[in-house]
Amino acid sequence: MSTVKDTFDSRLLESEERRALRGAVGDLGRRYGRDYFMATVRAGQETDELWQEAGRLGYLGVNLPEEYGGGGAGLAELSIVLEELAAAGCPLLLMVVSPAICGTVIARFGSEAQKQRWLPGLADGSLKMAFGITEPDAGSNSHRITTTARRDPATGGWLLTGRKVFISGVDIADATLIVGRTEDARTGKLKPCLFIVARETPGFEYRQIEMELGTPERQFQLFLDDVALPAEALVGDEDAGLLQLFAGLNPERVMTAAFSIGMGRYALGRAVEYARTRQVWSAPIGAHQAIAHPLAQAHIELELARLMMQKAAYLYDAGDDLGAGEAANMAKYAAAEAGAKAVDQAVHTLGGNGLTTEYGLASLLAASRVSRIAPISREMILNFVSHHTLGLPRSY
Secondary structure: OOOHHHHHHHHHOOOHHHHHHHHHHHHHHHHHHHHHHHHHHHOOOOOHHHHHHHHHOOOOOOOOOHHHOOOOOOHHHHHHHHHHHHHOOOOOOHHHHHHHHHHHHHHHHOOHHHHHHHHHHHHHOOOOEEEEOOEOOOEOOOOOOOOEEEEOOOOOOEEEEEEEEEEEOOOOOOEEEEEEEEEOOOOOOEEEEEEEEEOOOOOEEEEEEOOOOOOOOOEEEEEEEEEEEOHHHEEOOOOOHHHHHHHHHHHHHHHHHHHHHHHHHHHHHHHHHHHHHOEOOOOEHHHOHHHHHHHHHHHHHHHHHHHHHHHHHHHHHOOOHHHHHHHHHHHHHHHHHHHHHHHHHHHHHHHHHHHOOOOOOHHHHHHHHHHHHOOOOHHHHHHHHHHHHOOOOOOO
8 A cells, every 4th residue: 555655755756766777877978978969069970879879778768668679668767868968968959859759659659560660769779750840930839830741542642741940850860750730521620640751752851950059960941842651651540630749749848858957957067066166265156155046046946847847757657648738838948947047057157167168068058048949939838827727818
């Protein structure tokens, strides 16, 4: 019979297995470190060596089913992996997309053939998958997406047409999970559906967007002009698009929170180390409250954001998609704000040194800002909470 302490431990305190996972992934991340990560960025290369090792050790697929090569755990464990890699200075953005969004959607809704084809490779790092939802005019509003899929009467497959923008890692991904819309035969209305599009598919064109952002993963525009897909490219049920879509978007928000918290922890750690040893007058600068208190506040806010992230992952892994949706949005909001604030305060603590390559913090200014914008802006999360949680009327 469970006790109050058991419930408390399972929801708020990490198990011994999760603590061990956190420690092992942290060791891996520190073995590569920020210098390795930034060297790949400056060289215009991928962090493939780290990615492949994380895959071989079972970390990338920790959330995927065991029968397809995964670890059989959940989103809680996958968020630990990303947080600890980011806290070691190696925030792997593609983890948000490949195992978290695409792997989750295929594991939950894919056909047996799709699971056999993709999940083992996503789990061990030998395959990568990008995710295409954002459009130039619709943003991430799934109700305004104009990429459409229609049946090809000649083949029984699909013809996919549209544009996407700010799609990460398309050039290194073996395929992209595209959000399109099909026409409901009963109502004539368009409904979202998900399609797996291999990178070399004829008619699938991608062009790089030049970004002033220091990450190994590049951003792309996608152009799809009557891209012919087989019938089996459709993931799941044609009539359950929204359910399947949000099954991927909730993990995306949780993993973005992990990304932000990890980056914030890395920056805070560098700042604390500097404040503890840097001496200008008679004592280290960290002895002064003007330096110490903002760092303490950043630590508190990161810890609070992690609690909300853990709640969201717990609800998602328990199968509560509705509850997880609210918590995942709140976690993403809290973590993005806390992470950006921690990075900014860390740079400020170091003064001019915070902008040097030696300390590796300045590059995080842009990266931490991304989490406040993508995959959904802080304002849209506030809209979600005000409408769905507080029951306030819409202005749109």
